[in-house]
Amino acid sequence: MAATEQLFNVRERKRFERHDIWERIAENGTISAAVMVFAAIAAVICANTDAYEAVHHFLETPLYVGLGNLTAGLTVELFVNDFLMAIFFLLVGIELKYEMTVGELKNPRQAMLPMLAAVGGVVVPACIYLIFNHAGARNGWAIPMATDIAFALGVLSLLGNRVPNGVRVFFSTLAIADDLISIAAIAIFYGQSPNPFWLGAAALVTCALVWLNKTQHYRLAPYSVLGLLLWFCMFKSGVHATLAGVILAFTIPAKCGVKLDSLTDWLGECLPLLDDRYDDEAHILGQHDFTVSTTKVERVMHRVTPPLIRMERLISTPVNFVILPIFAFVNAQVRLVGVDMSTLLTDPVTLGVYFGMLLGKPIGIFGMTFALVKLKISELPHNVNWHMIAGVGILGGIGFTMSILISGLAFPTAQFEVLAAKAAILAGSVTAAVLGMIYMSVICKHPAPKDE
Template sequence: MSSSPPTSTPTPSGFTDRLRHFLHDEAAGGVVLVVAAVAAVVWANSPASGAYTSFWGHYLTLGWGPAAITEDLQHWVNDGLMAVFFFVVGLEIKRELVTGELRDPRAAALPAVAAVGGVLLPAAIFLALTSGPASAGWGIPMATDIAFAVGVLALLGKRVPVGAKLLLLTAAIVDDIIAIGVIAVFYTDTVSALWLAGAVASLAVVVLLRRLGVHAIWPYVLVGLAAWVCTLESGVHATIAGVALGLLTPTGSVGGRDVLDTLEHRLHPFSSFLIVPLFALANAGVDFRGGLFGEAMGSSLTWAIALGLVVGKIVGICAAVWLCVRTGLGRLPEGVRPLHVAGVSAVAGIGFTVSLFIAELAYTDPALVATAKVGIFTGSIAAAVLGVTVMVLAGRRGASGRSTGERSESTSTTP
């Protein structure tokens, strides 16, 4: 047996660097997202509230002739720009599956099981508290807003161990995978088989271009645009095309460059600092005047969402993690204690962006949409406050434990 030390592969360090940049962008993007959301609420409740409604309701036509698409500005953001956001999500999912935590089944078991627990229980709580048309929004409390959640943990700095941040990020990505499936399957009204076939054919062309060794990006952009149009016209939400294209992006070196890394490096800041804040500005503007807030607080829909995001996420994730560790299916990351898991579970209840997105898909009644948004605001704020409180407590207990250990070691070594 050789006595030389084992050589380490460059992948882990490279992945750590990419993870650090990803977390930095998400944390900073979370701050911009908060500013945009506050601006939307202020605008919608100001004397210029009519301008808010009319601006985002203004129709814009792109294209010409039979190929022209007409949408209001809010839907251009939700259906168009958010496809880029979901493309970046697809890229990150692909990276996690190939080089990240999800590539190892045993390492992926804990965050995957945690995400499932944090999806099923919120949906169950929601369905138990709602009935009739309101029950269509059961997917709303399932979501976790990565930018907001990571931003909250970033505010706590070194009080949060790296393992806890990684657990949150990986579980949130699995949560995104589930949410994407829910949007595609359950929030699609009618499907045009012809247009859907066109979308599938466009994705097949992407695969063909890869097989032919096409390295230039512009052909993929054109085919990707065709896939987006076909998906939009098919009845399946257009953002699914973004996810599919992200998952088809190759990893590793292609034509002398890392395509996935290049695309993510270029698009992730654009997504975090422009697209997601624009989405918040277009969708978070709820006019609370005229008794809306009081009415919403008396609605079972509001509490179904809020309790799903807070109680459902905390109990669902904590129970799933406990079961996973107890059965030996997975183990906690280094430096992560049960109280950290509780804090991560609470922060995962910040469902702002994707929750708002699903609310717009689930309801056609403006009153239900407005009430759902109040529930999302209430639950997400409560989850953030509770998560910060638990994480601060976990940090103090950890510091207290280390101090006790140091004193004990000092006493035991005293002659």
């Protein structure tokens, strides 16, 4: 604090303090999840009032993106689901790459239990859905299998230090593996028939991104430009365009452009030079040599942070507080006016999605974990018991963002099936959140012991 007081005046220090407060708010998963929930509630209310027609008309407004003759036509709703959600997938890809580089997915043996538990939490919900829809809307099998990582971890964070770190790590790794499976399902099962020309163009752009990475380009601008071009090519190709975000994330360098072991020595050489060139009696505008030297230091220090982290800092707040709430508002338009509720509640899609989320997730996650531990293939994390694994399974049924996205892809023209799926997703997510929160509150009554 003393160093900050020496560097800045009172007004600037207050600005820094406000910035720190905003950063803590932006990094709080509970707050961002709450904003998304409020947006979904607002959407449901709006969909069942007179405002629905105006909102629906706006979402169907045509947009055109591109340059010159290279244009793509889409509606506002499609822009949100295909373009803005590609930025969300970019953030998901960054998190996956981080975990695979230095996180829980770096150690295959440590990550194996939650990753295989995620497989169980995908297979069982899909099977339950197909039991209800074996003779009907089978294309929606992937809807109940996705866990909303932001929403679920936000609910878990409400319990504070009562939840052992092992549970958080297990659930985080499981949710990340769940995202990987969902991304693969979208890529393989929910794309259109690919256009060979645009698919080839997307491959060329991907090669250019890989080349940037291999030749150690550390500026974000070329990656961003090629990322936009990749999105356009994938949108035109018929492959779901949001996958461009994941591809872009895995090509952005995770290393910095500075030899960190020599950084301290270099700074030691620069500081005396800055001190010599600074004149405390002259205006800063007249100290050309000093400002040139400081600009050089700024450029080098900027490169200390890897481009992957810089991109994450750039998009994380807009994704959590702008893009996901917009997505929730656009896609949670569940209009029940004039709908036969008995038909909706008994529809196979509604039942398959709801029970797939509420029963399939805990059965799949707990069952796979139990089998792996009893077969001595793996063991439970430190300070984690079977009651907590069951709680993780219940919370795994929170499947908001990815489930809603898949429902639109599974039933692009079947409006009633989309309505049934979205209604079940909202009901299932809320039920899983409430039950999971109550259950975890009961079994985690006291602060968790510190990990050794």
